[in-house]
Amino acid sequence: MSSSFFLALAVLAPFAGAALVGFTGSRPNLRESVSLVCGIATLLAGLFLLPTILAGHRPSLLLATPLPGVPIAFQVEPLGMLFALIASALWIVTTIYSIGYMRGHGEPHQTRFFAFFAIAIGSAIGVAFAQNLFTLFVFYELLTVSTYPLVAHAGTTEAKRGARVYLGILMSTSMGFFLLAVIWTWNLAGTTDFREGGILAGVASPMVIGILFALFAFGIGKAALMPFHRWLPAAMVAPTPVSALLHAVAVVKAGVFAILKVTIYVFGIDLVHGTRSTDWLLWVAAGTIIIASLVALHQDNLKRRLAYSTISQLSYIVMGALLANASGIIGATLHIAMHAFGKITLFFCAGAILVAAHKTEISEMNGLGRQMPITMGAFLLASISIAGLPPMGGFWGKWYLAFGALDAGYGVLVGVLMLSTLLNIAYLLPIPIRAFFSVDRSTTAGITEAPVACLIAIGVTTTVCLVLFFYPAPILQLVGPLVR
């Protein structure tokens, strides 16, 4: 079968899944099987495409041409391949986790939940495989809209308020800056296609490049660059699987992925590297890394602390894109993968704690390690990965980013990365430490380990974090062509 078939399958399977979930809503077991089957189909389609991509081919597929010269089309390249594989693999894991979580927690409207979840994943795959800026924008917006019902899921005043902030910030940045940047790019270059080496070289002055890049960087609000980051903590009112897959992987990574893609295929690394008019954004990213970490220190709500941690980590990737050299880009790409597995594990643990112990505040989690050893053990390992220390996968992203910063002549940024590591340790590690070593056990009586489905998911993602430290080679092999 041809590669365009698998390409179509990868994008369409989640959407078909959403429809089927809607039809099978009355039979929960069948409904969840549909989600799983579609997740597996998407992942397999991606895996079938992988050899083609590694061989240097770029399969593509044209859907429609709504505006002359601006088609809705897909094309697979290494970066998108990586993102799609991560998203679809973690979708399967998260579905297993969700079954345990949603049932264990007795959530209402589960059909709506699983249906929109599938649409969100389909949109993320659409973002990953977009052949041009316009298509990327289309699926980016679809992702925003389809995740809104998931954030507002609980229907409480608090959930609605959170969802309003979520939608408000993401919509205003995308409509205000991102769309403008897309149209401006079209005006300048006469195309919005992603091309190797970029499309803007020679058509815009350094000042325009600087402004345009800023429009992209802030307009792609899902990358949560400060000061447009408030939506992410607000989205934490969502059920935990949503926070885990969407707000640690699919949605936020769609944001930084889009920034990387724009850097590489719209501006071109050489242009960004050459003009230097985008360097001021490096300091915005560096500032976001430090400030978000400092804010995370003060959060007592576990999910909010993780959200600020995500904001900080996303800026690593933005920083890597802005460094615009080989190590920076590789580091940013690796960090997409590493952070995805690490952070989803942390969220899984947070959800497991909520389901098993009904606790959301860190201060209440003293001594929990005795009752929930697997969950808390996984939390410890994932924390180490997020901090970027061996022997966990998160190490590699930071390693390459540090080299990228040195190559670009920004020794200060290495310092920023180091400081961030210390802050990560300071806000993450006390949680498992207090869980295992606190003597105060008055609040943990009668708590048992989380549902098995949740533990399976946690086990899988933690293992991947560990394995990626020893075998990062496949990812490096995939994304190597990006900087050649």
Next chain:
Amino acid sequence: MILNQLPALQVTLPLIAAPLCLLLRSGRAAWLLCVTVSTIALGIALLLLDEALEKGLIVYDFGGWAAPWGIEYRVDVVNAFVLMIVSGISTSVLLFARISAASEIDDDRQSLFYTAWLLCLTGLLGMAITGDAFNLFVFLEISSLSSYVLIAMGPDRRALTASYQYLIMGTIGATFILIAVGLLYLVTGTLNMADLAGRIPDLADNRTLRAAFAFLTVGMGLKLALFPLHLWLPNAYTYAPSAVTAFLAATATKVAVYALARFMFSVFGTAFAFDSMPLQLILVVLGTAAVLSGSTIAIFQHNVKRMLAYSSVAQIGYLMLGLSLATAAGLTATLVHLFNHALMKGGLFLAVGCMAYRLGTTRLADLAGIGFRMPWTTAAFVIGGLSLIGLPLTAGFISKWVLVQAVLENGWWPLVVVIVVGALLAVIYIWRIVETAYFRTVSEGRDDFVEAPLALLLPTWLLIGANIYFGIHTDLSLNVARLAADFLTGG
């Protein structure tokens, strides 16, 4: 050959059908006649559009009297496009009207209702097709008078005051237009638009001509509800029967916009309108004010119909911004938005009509939890709303894209900000409804309603589906709009 008589049939067919409709006592039969005539009108409009695309211009002398003595109908891509919008919307909304109107209007007034509808259709089609300035005024009056009647038939007694308010404002507008036409005749000695276009350049600095232009712009501004002349519109849309609101919102103001554009570009010419007269400044300022104030006021409405009405005021602002650019690109944006906005507002008002049919109210507070009880209706509303916001894959996005492109072409950056802010305000007012519909529970004592009947859902989804179709395939909307704009600007 009957095909040669199409321009005349386009208008005379509904005009003749109207009194026949009155003779029919049964509302059902009147509806059948009305829908048949409207469908035929749509067919004629499509044939005319096809012919206009091929030939460029179809000239028809009414009654065989050659212009400038007789009345001349001139069909080109521009007004064939408008004819298609008007008759297409009329037909789709009529499919909806049978059940909806039956629930809102007394049985013995049904045939009156459809008679007024046919007259209104006649007037709107006539305004679009005619090439004679006085004839345009006549058709404008036909459409206005019949729409006063249609609005007054609303189920609520407040429909009467709404209709009266519109009557006063509409009559002032029509009088202004009549004065303008009189003044034009005074200085040029002709009423034929093509003739006028030939004679006006020689009179460029004539004060009477300037007065005529001013009267005309203000009069049309009243008819198309240009801010701040829009005060009649919210009440009229709110209290009219559901089907009438959808019909008028999607067509009446649009035809007035077309007429204004026709006078600006074909009759007076851009040189006069934009260089001798300060029209550009006026349109930019009023358009901006319309977008921002209309959208803002919409946010604070408690009635969904009224909210959509204020949203219409804002959308007319976009149309005016497109005109103000005085370029082919800007005119394209206006024309394509004319088409797309007809689809979205038509679809949205029909969805609201479905809700009104089941609930008997369109107050926002009464719509709590409606997303669970009427899933298809609410989904239609949400998609229409997304189109209004201008999300990709919907017709609204195409409009926005083309308009922003056109604005950038002129380098008017501040207007981009206005357009963006308008879209964001739209997010807010649409989302108030989404939240109410999906994230609140059905209020006590209001839990007896179910999904709207299929006969209402199908026409609603026809228009909503068109929003998605024309968001992806733009051959009919954008390409024709572009050709039309090139034609009007003489490119």
